[in-house]
Amino acid sequence: MKRHLAALPCLLFLLILPVSAGASGVDGLLQGFRGMAWGTDLAALPQMKRVLTGDKTAKTYMILNDDPAFAGLPFQRILYGFFEKKLFRVTLETTDNRVAANLTRLFYQSFGPPTQNEIEDFNDVSVWRTRDLEIRNVYKENDRISVTIVSYRPLLEKSLLTLK
Amino acid sequence: MRRRAQALALVICLAVFPVLLSGCSTCGCRIKTSHSQYMIDQLKAKRQGLKEQRAFTSRSLSLEAARERGVTEKSTYYEYLRAELARLDLEICSLNCEIYPY
Numbered sequence: 001m002k003r004h005l006a007a008l009p010c011l012l013f014l015l016i017l018p019v020s021a022g023a024s025g026v027d028g029l030l031q032g033f034r035g036m037a038w039g040t041d042l043a044a045l046p047q048m049k050r051v052l053t054g055d056k057t058a059k060t061y062m063i064l065n066d067d068p069a070f071a072g073l074p075f076q077r078i079l080y081g082f083f084e085k086k087l088f089r090v091t092l093e094t095t096d097n098r099v100a101a102n103l104t105r106l107f108y109q110s111f112g113p114p115t116q117n118e119i120e121d122f123n124d125v126s127v128w129r130t131r132d133l134e135i136r137n138v139y140k141e142n143d144r145i146s147v148t149i150v151s152y153r154p155l156l157e158k159s160l161l162t163l164k
Numbered sequence: 165m166r167r168r169a170q171a172l173a174l175v176i177c178l179a180v181f182p183v184l185l186s187g188c189s190t191c192g193c194r195i196k197t198s199h200s201q202y203m204i205d206q207l208k209a210k211r212q213g214l215k216e217q218r219a220f221t222s223r224s225l226s227l228e229a230a231r232e233r234g235v236t237e238k239s240t241y242y243e244y245l246r247a248e249l250a251r252l253d254l255e256i257c258s259l260n261c262e263i264y265p266y
Contacts, residue, residue, distance in 0.1 A: 101224040108241050122209040124217035124252070139220035146220075 025071030026106045029133060029150060033080075033090045034070065038132075038152035042085040051079065057159045058083050060091075068092075071106055073099045076145070088155030092148040100139060100146040107135060129153075191257040204263055211259040218252040221245055 025034075032038050042048060048061035058081035068078040070092060081089030094100055107114075107128055114126040120138075128135040134156060136149045187194040199207065225245040232238055 097220060097223055098227070100220065101227055104224060105228070105241060108244065113244050119210060119213070121213075122206075123213040124255075126217075139217055141216045141219050 026110045029110075029135075030130070033087075033150065036087055038087060039155065040087045042082050042087070045080075045087070048080060053079070055081070057081075057163060058089055059085075071103065073102055075099065081151075083155050083159040086155055088152045088159065090150045092150070093145045095140075095143045095145055097139075097141075097146065100137075100148070103148060104137060107137075111135070188257065188261050191254050191261060193258050193261045199262065207259055207263050211256060211263070214252055214256050214259065218249065218256065221248050221252060225249060 032040070036045065042061075045061075047063050047066075049064050051060050051062050053060045061080045061082065062077070063080070066078065068075040070078065073094075074096075075092045075094045076096075077091075077093045079091040079093070080087060081091065083089075092103070094103075104126070111128045111130065114137075115129045116127050118125045118127055120136075123138045126137040132153050134149075134151045134153050136151075137146075138148075139146045225242070228239070228242045228245055232242055
């Protein structure tokens with residue numbers, strides 16, 4: 001009986017863990033993404049593999065043999081953007097509208113309603129801005145890819161300056 | 165003869181002015197100018213983006229409604245989605261008015 005009682009806290013911890021891990025996924029964005037702090041040097045992330053996307057603001061990478069999940073949600077692909085070899089942007093892609101809807105819900109719960117809506121390339125984009133973060137959501141219908149871009153603003157602004 | 169002409173002018177004015185002054189019953193816009201084909205294509209592309217956002221928001225609202233079924237006081241997220249749908253409907257309507265001026 002005593003043994004069973006001793007196992008109870010462990011069981012409770014295991015039950016609570018997935019819930020808190022899901023919540024910390026979005027809340028933890030202020031510090032970084034999936035344990036990688038914003039500004040981490042590319043050299044410290046040997047698992048990154050370069051992919052060509054035609055993006056002029058950043059060099060894009062993917063993690064080899066990655067399980068592209070975030071906040072308990074499965075994505076099709078997660079891309080990592082580096083500027084001056086420092087991690088500053090993450091792009092989450094999905095064709096599953098349910099995943100996109102749940103991610104938006106998590107953003108709303110953590111950051112409140114979007115700071116603004118912008119028209120970009122004829123898309124209505126929901127934008128959240130905090131002091132250090134910018135999150136942009138673009139939704140697509142009919143199995144096309146919905147994209148969420150999370151950027152670390154200090155480096156994002158630097159990268160945009162180089163384009164001018 | 166002159167009186168008849170004046171009466172006719174009055175009737176025409178009474179018939180035409182309300183049409184000129186009334187706007188769209190949904191968004192209230194009074195757009196009378198017609199655009200070039202290029203501009204219309206741009207407006208249509210913009211409208212398509214808004215329609216996709218609307219479809220997404222509508223689906224999110226359905227999911228949220230299912231989640232909150234039986235709850236009398238709806239969450240702020242639910243209310244936000246409803247307000248967002250209303251905003252998108254107005255924006256789509258005002259683009260419709262620009263594309264097809266009446």
